[in-house]
Amino acid sequence: MNTSFVNPLPGVPDVESPFFDELFAQKEASENVLRVARQLRENGFAIIDFPDAEFDARAERIKTKFHGRFDFDHWRDELWHKNDGMRVQDAWETDEGVRSLASNPQILHLLSQLYGRRAIPFQTLNFPVGTQQPIHNDAIHFSCVPERFMCGV
Template sequence: MKDSMGLTAEEERIANDLHENGFAILDFPDPDIETRIDRIKASLSPRYGVEFDRVDGIKNSGERRIQDAWAFDEDVRRIAANQTIIDLLSKLYGRRAFPFQTLNFPVGTEQPAHSDSVHFSSLPERFMCGVWLAMENVELDSGPLFYFPGSHRWPIMTNGLVGRRGYDASVPSAQDPYGPAWDALRTSLGVHPKPFIARKGQALIWCANRNCFCGCRP
């Protein structure tokens, strides 16, 4: 594969990890990433509805994410449109990659295990991927991202597959109707979650349909 696709040794490692596990970890390719992250945190912190100074350490109330900050923050835009990442994904997927959304989180969102394919996908299927960047060092007790290795190969959940009627139906979360099906798959396959213990500036590329959840601080 390395010879036929013209991959470097590092690109081949990433390609193999994505194929086998559904995710790959790498250092984000930006020499200014440290200072860029610091500017983003200073810029976005006042926009969150989170009490960062609470003495009890509980920071899981209020608005905990900002969607599409790249529309007004130049540093977020430079991360989302990083040319090295776009070129890498274009090479690995065989068609031109492009960014379409950003989400910034100050703390773990405590979401149950889920797949983002419920919210956005592609035609053909599985040509969507995400890039998650750690903007601080993450420890096991600080709300890390958890993922289920190999879940990118599971069936993509649809209304038809889970027997859900979409018309005139209302649920608190778009993920709710699919939870039991994902739980059944994980149980039957004996797959257990693994945490992404990241350091500041590390990134995780994840394939479409992989199951993961954003952790919480115990």
Template sequence: MTNIFPGLPLIESPLFPALKAEWGLSAEEERIATDLHEKGYAVFDFPDADLDGRIDRIQSHLGPRYGIDFADPQSDKTTRERRVQDAWQFDEDVRAIAANQAVLDLLSKLYGRRAFPFQTLNFPVGTQQDAHSDSVHFSSLPERFMCGVWLAMEDIGPDAGPLFYYPGSHKWPIMTNALIGRRGYGSDLASAQDPYAPAWQALREVHGAQEERFLPKKGQALIWCANLLHGGSRQNDPTLTRWSQVTHYYFDDCIYYTPAFSDEAIGKLALRNLVSIGDGEARPNRYMGEEVKQPAIIPNSPRRPAWQRKLLKRFRQLR
């Protein structure tokens, strides 16, 4: 069957049952594709023969950056820094996990466009973050061409604040400012996801959604769709660690932007200027093959959201 909906990832297409038979999927690839289509997430074993070594080196290299006393098994691990963003810029093992070719090939096959990694987050403990969809933080046009891969760097039990998610929630409406009646472009938020929390709560109640937790073994990974509602459980035992790495991926020939600070209907988009972690090359915003230029950035302001100040700084560095 011809894919008449190229503006949707293959695994989220309404034609998925017919299309998957023509992809030449292995049994394992078909299982992953079906789980993503039906549940919005899929679990797999991370394909890296040197993964244990990479994890040891990452923990040793990044450990001091968190300000946590890892040597004392009774110390509270939750009171200091919880994450390091974009450690791929200075840590080769973080970069290698993010740019794993087998994972890139799998995602590209399942989504129908070439995948590239653009952000990493490394955690020594759980986030204890409220339920949210990544689609308000980073989205694409066409929609849904974004996903995350969460890698367990140790065995994780129920008291360590495991990842949780709501199976099937990726099929719910994608939250936009227009949908909840707010203007986003130029706004300032302490948390980009706060305005959407009541809407997500209402959807959970109406659908009777049941939370599931991910209790992985070291080396297991989870792919989640752009709109899957997920978060971090409460950490019952503050002495435990929960080492993990998250890599976020976009796909070629899309517009990449931050919906929380955008108004799509009037063309006000907080565009992202991205570099692929894999090859270090820029990935320009494109719409059906045509490059979309970043609009002029007005002077900086202390009241500007942090993402705008960071973007302005980067823009000046590139000039």
């Protein structure tokens, strides 16, 4: 006789499911996964240590490589409110360092456990300064079908 729990709501991310406890018990999730899952469930975000021993060096190489693509003087003088020209979209398609961060196997495994579906990277956005935008909704730019399965890292 099979006594495993069958998720009656597969269209809801596991971290948001009313069957959260049953789903994560069945996964035999580690304490770290449970901690992150609870943070996401309660706060809408979680803080983790990125699982890459080379993260700092990799980030410095990426920052150095892209630094020349940003017009900081023009941004400081005129465009700080729009951030025009201060973003590199989808660098993961051409830059190995960005790709290694976007497709980190441990992050993808964690996200797959949290959401109950295989996680896949689909976009990167690199920028040297925060946008300082007022509250806004990016759902038109960052969404998925079914909804609620997109996670920004």
